[in-house]
Amino acid sequence: MNDPPLLSITGLHKRFGGLVVTRDVNLDIPRGETHGLIGPNGAGKTTLLSQLQGDLAPNAGTIRLAGRDIVGLSPDKRARMGIARSFQIAALLPEFTVLQNVGIAVQARLGHSFRFWRLATRDPALTGPAREALAEVGLESEAATPAAFLSHGAKRQLEIAIALAMKPALLLLDEPMAGLGKQEAVAMTRLIARLKGAYTILLVEHDMEAVFSLCDRISVLVAGALVATGSPSEIRDDARVRAAYLGH
Amino acid sequence: MDEPVRPRTACPSRDGLVIAAIVAAFACLPPVANAIDQPFLIRVGQRVVIFALAASALNLTLGFGGMISLMHAAFFGLGAYVVAILSFHEVNGDSLGTGPLALVGTSHLALSLPLAVAAGAAVSALLGAAALRTTGVYFIMITLAFNQMLFYYFVAQQTYGGEDGLQIPGALDLAGLDPARRTPYFYVCLAIFAVALVGLQRVVGSRFGMVLRGAKQNERRVITVGVPAFRYKLAAFAISGALTALAGGLMAGAEQFVSPAEMSWSRSGELVVMCVLGGLDTVWGPALGAAAFLILEFGLSNYTTHWQLPFGLIVIAVAAFSREDVAAWARRAGWRA
Numbered sequence: 119m120n121d122p123p124l125l126s127i128t129g130l131h132k133r134f135g136g137l138v139v140t141r142d143v144n145l146d147i148p149r150g151e152t153h154g155l156i157g158p159n160g161a162g163k164t165t166l167l168s169q170l171q172g173d174l175a176p177n178a179g180t181i182r183l184a185g186r187d188i189v190g191l192s193p194d195k196r197a198r199m200g201i202a203r204s205f206q207i208a209a210l211l212p213e214f215t216v217l218q219n220v221g222i223a224v225q226a227r228l229g230h231s232f233r234f235w236r237l238a239t240r241d242p243a244l245t246g247p248a249r250e251a252l253a254e255v256g257l258e259s260e261a262a263t264p265a266a267f268l269s270h271g272a273k274r275q276l277e278i279a280i281a282l283a284m285k286p287a288l289l290l291l292d293e294p295m296a297g298l299g300k301q302e303a304v305a306m307t308r309l310i311a312r313l314k315g316a317y318t319i320l321l322v323e324h325d326m327e328a329v330f331s332l333c334d335r336i337s338v339l340v341a342g343a344l345v346a347t348g349s350p351s352e353i354r355d356d357a358r359v360r361a362a363y364l365g366h
Numbered sequence: 367m368d369e370p371v372r373p374r375t376a377c378p379s380r381d382g383l384v385i386a387a388i389v390a391a392f393a394c395l396p397p398v399a400n401a402i403d404q405p406f407l408i409r410v411g412q413r414v415v416i417f418a419l420a421a422s423a424l425n426l427t428l429g430f431g432g433m434i435s436l437m438h439a440a441f442f443g444l445g446a447y448v449v450a451i452l453s454f455h456e457v458n459g460d461s462l463g464t465g466p467l468a469l470v471g472t473s474h475l476a477l478s479l480p481l482a483v484a485a486g487a488a489v490s491a492l493l494g495a496a497a498l499r500t501t502g503v504y505f506i507m508i509t510l511a512f513n514q515m516l517f518y519y520f521v522a523q524q525t526y527g528g529e530d531g532l533q534i535p536g537a538l539d540l541a542g543l544d545p546a547r548r549t550p551y552f553y554v555c556l557a558i559f560a561v562a563l564v565g566l567q568r569v570v571g572s573r574f575g576m577v578l579r580g581a582k583q584n585e586r587r588v589i590t591v592g593v594p595a596f597r598y599k600l601a602a603f604a605i606s607g608a609l610t611a612l613a614g615g616l617m618a619g620a621e622q623f624v625s626p627a628e629m630s631w632s633r634s635g636e637l638v639v640m641c642v643l644g645g646l647d648t649v650w651g652p653a654l655g656a657a658a659f660l661i662l663e664f665g666l667s668n669y670t671t672h673w674q675l676p677f678g679l680i681v682i683a684v685a686a687f688s689r690e691d692v693a694a695w696a697r698r699a700g701w702r703a
């Protein structure tokens with residue numbers, strides 16, 4: 119038997135009242151793949167990520183991580199099982215420094231935090247891995263800056279550093295390029311290219327150039343339903359995708 | 367909308383110095399009071415130290431955890447009642463409760479204070495587990511309701527004096543020391559306060575403290591990296607409740623008297639005001655806030671029976687207009703590291 123895919127979604131369904139935002143979604147993502155998820159605004163991409171990460175509960179369907187059904191597990195439990203998520207709208211700890219923002223993710227990975235005495239900011243078991251994660255995204259120079267004072271681009275990098283510090287099995291990235299300038303977007307694309315292969319990535323992104331260059335496979339979500347999954351060239355040539363989404 | 371807060375970068379050595387300075391200043395009070403022949407000031411100082419302990423305990427949840435609790439007076443009163451009721455039963459010679467739960471009374475604070483702490487921890491954990499299911503205004507309202515529940519519980523205890531309160535009938539004893547001897551008891555309370563403050567200073571900088579402070583800023587973020595925030599907030603609430611009950615127990619020792627008035631919801635509000643006055647972002651700020659509060663109350667009540675009016679105006683001025691607090695003022699005045 120082969121190993122089960124790292125992520126396996128079957129029959130996933132989610133409604134907000136009468137609005138169906140996830141419609142019978144089936145998707146397997148093998149370990150190591152960088153998978154793109156594209157679709158028009160309001161297609162349900164963020165909602166799908168939220169169901170994977172645990173902020174939202176689906177109405178029906180299963181989500182398996184390495185074969186284990188995780189629907190019903192709390193978001194913190196899923197995080198400890200290896201699901202990391204960066205948010206579309208940066209969700210940081212504004213009063214904490216960049217290093218402290220990452221440190222809390224390291225802390226979570228190292229076991230419980232019922233430790234009451236030792237100063238966390240001077241604990242090399244936390245600051246070491248936190249600095250490594252900052253180095254990976256190129257944010258070391260900002261380690262002592264409070265997160266509230268970062269530029270928009272640096273906040274996006276910090277989101278990624280926090281996710282990396284969790285040493286995740288699955289990285290869920292929700293529009294990491296959103297609002298970035300041209301140069302910042304190029305740097306972010308390079309960063310994700312470096313992560314590719316080392317992590318299994320589900321990348322939601324509107325920057326088509328980035329998605330088509332980075333991803334091994336791409337899925338297209340329209341009104342909650344997956345209308346196509348395939349290699350970048352297959353998706354580019356898919357008539358339904360062109361009609362429904364790319365529109366050119 | 368999302369105006370960045372100017373974050374306070376922690377400076378552990380500076381905070382340690384401030385704590386030492388506050389304890390040293392309090393320690394000067396008895397000799398000074400005796401020198402100027404105003405020994406009643408020791409009694410005022412006693413209150414200051416005990417409320418400084420209670421406010422510091424509250425601030426673990428209020429300032430560092432962002433949980434606005436209006437039930438801490440109930441924990442304070444609970445601790446006081448544990449000490450008073452245990453002593454009451456020792457003097458009466460009957461036991462408390464029945465069967466396997468029977469407990470003989472005691473007037474030894476070395477026994478009753480730890481029991482007050484345990485009761486504070488247990489009750490705050492239990493009620494906190496329910497209250498922490500809510501946030502924001504709902505949390506404030508539910509803690510207020512719990513406070514009143516405990517308040518009326520003790521009002522209804524006719525055996526223990528009901529709403530008139532309970533005079534502790536015998537002499538208490540703390541490892542050979544009679545708390546009625548004000549000066550030595552003052553120093554015992556001060557030592558306990560100092561140890562608590564140093565402990566709290568460590569806690570807020572520890573991994574536990576990082577989780578607590580992180581959850582205050584953005585609980586969802588903390589959960590998303592894998593931390594079950596709820597149990598840390600609950601643990602902080604229980605630690606805070608236990609320390610507040612300890613302060614209440616010490617107060618029962620100092621006053622030889624407990625009353626439900628100590629646990630009215632307005633007293634809970636006063637503890638919050640002490641924290642706000644002193645500043646919510648340091649461990650030592652609330653102690654200064656408690657001192658400022660009690661000294662103002664004491665000073666203004668000498669001039670007018672309507673002292674609450676000028677007092678309220680001062681509090682509003684501090685909270686709303688200047689957006690300054692004693693800690694910030696002190697920092698600017700010389701502790702700029």
Ligand SMILES: Nc1ncnc2c1ncn2[C@@H]1O[C@H](COP(=O)(O)OP(=O)(O)OP(=O)(O)O)[C@@H](O)[C@H]1O
Nearest residue numbers: 134137139157158159160161162163164165166206
């Ligand atoms: N909590 C909610 N309650 C009700 N409706 C919601 C909720 N969250 C999202 N929606 C709706 O569900 C739909 C899908 O939203 P979602 O944020 O998942 O889209 P998206 O594909 O991520 O869009 P975008 O590209 O703009 O980020 C939208 O119509 C949105 O208005």
Ligand SMILES: [Mg+2]
Nearest residue numbers: 163164165206
């Ligand atoms: Mg979205």
